[in-house]
Amino acid sequence: MQYFQTTLQLKEYPRGFHLITDQIIQAMPEIRQIKTGLLHLFIQHTSASISLNENADPTVRTDLEAFINKLVPEHTPYFEHTYEGPDDMPAHIKASLIGSNITIPIKDGSLCLGTWQGVYLGEHRNYGGQRRVMITVHGQ
Amino acid sequence: MQYFQTTLQLKEYPRGFHLITDQIIQAMPEIRQIKTGLLHLFIQHTSASISLNENADPTVRTDLEAFINKLVPEHTPYFEHTYEGPDDMPAHIKASLIGSNITIPIKDGSLCLGTWQGVYLGEHRNYGGQRRVMITVHGQ
């Protein structure tokens, strides 16, 4: 029974969805020591998100970004939380809709992602800076 | 302290939301061995979802399906990821909005679902095939 924990500091990404699966695996090599367990990802921010989606075709990421921008438009007239710019309140809403934490099974030293699954960082600010993702692994 | 893990291969379901609570409990009888712990569900696909919702009235499931189809319409003109059919990109978006993994507490050998809570498979493709759900239990 073991616990491992680290913080992955990402580079600054532009607004949109980005695959970060490989960086997570590299930041937590202890995954290989776990026969049966779980990996937990947690983004320590309220204007970015973590989710799982298709890992192959980049148009899935751009279509998802286009859709979510239409769903949660900037300059919505009734927003009051506007002093950080028009992209800020929509970013908070996207974070609550998509989520900020996921858990992925580990089996025989590997993440049990499906064939087409990858980890998405959703950067919902225009200039969000370097985001921190905490990674916690536990298992036996 | 124990870990248990299995893969539940579901039958093919039609598009929509479906209750799969009983199948999960049957696939993981080791829940009964756990006094205090957690059960984790993970769908290994990017066009289906796992969530918790009302377990009694089937119109909750059909209303949710009707709503999500209006929220994320097919044939959205700006979608570029269209070569797998008009239901594919909406299915990816629904998967990120609803989510692909949940964790449920275990107490005294039982899942701690509320009275009205059940586990929903969200099948977002017209012909999604047989979906795989990984189940991981840990506790003492």
Add this chain to the structure above:
Amino acid sequence: MQYFQTTLQLKEYPRGFHLITDQIIQAMPEIRQIKTGLLHLFIQHTSASISLNENADPTVRTDLEAFINKLVPEHTPYFEHTYEGPDDMPAHIKASLIGSNITIPIKDGSLCLGTWQGVYLGEHRNYGGQRRVMITVHGQ
């Protein structure tokens, strides 16, 4: 390696988003015993939600509530699940979109929330009553 579990019975909140971070920490003082681990929150209801968002400016909470009410309107003509009132089916939909469970890392006896992160109860009914949140902590 330890597991702790308790149920936090909240007071009745009005419809909207409410910060409950402090109540969670008070209900689970065993967080301080964990050097490396995880805290899991689970709301045992299908018309309320748990998520993470901005903990400082109350207009984030009111803007989020205003947005989600427009996104999932009451009196949607095709809803069939209406016998519990016009706020009920929208509440179920909001619960599936936002989610009913989150996991937060613990490090050195403290929750690893980002500077601006707080735990939100989303009360999506007009009169939702007293909600129960199960808290499970594990780690070493």
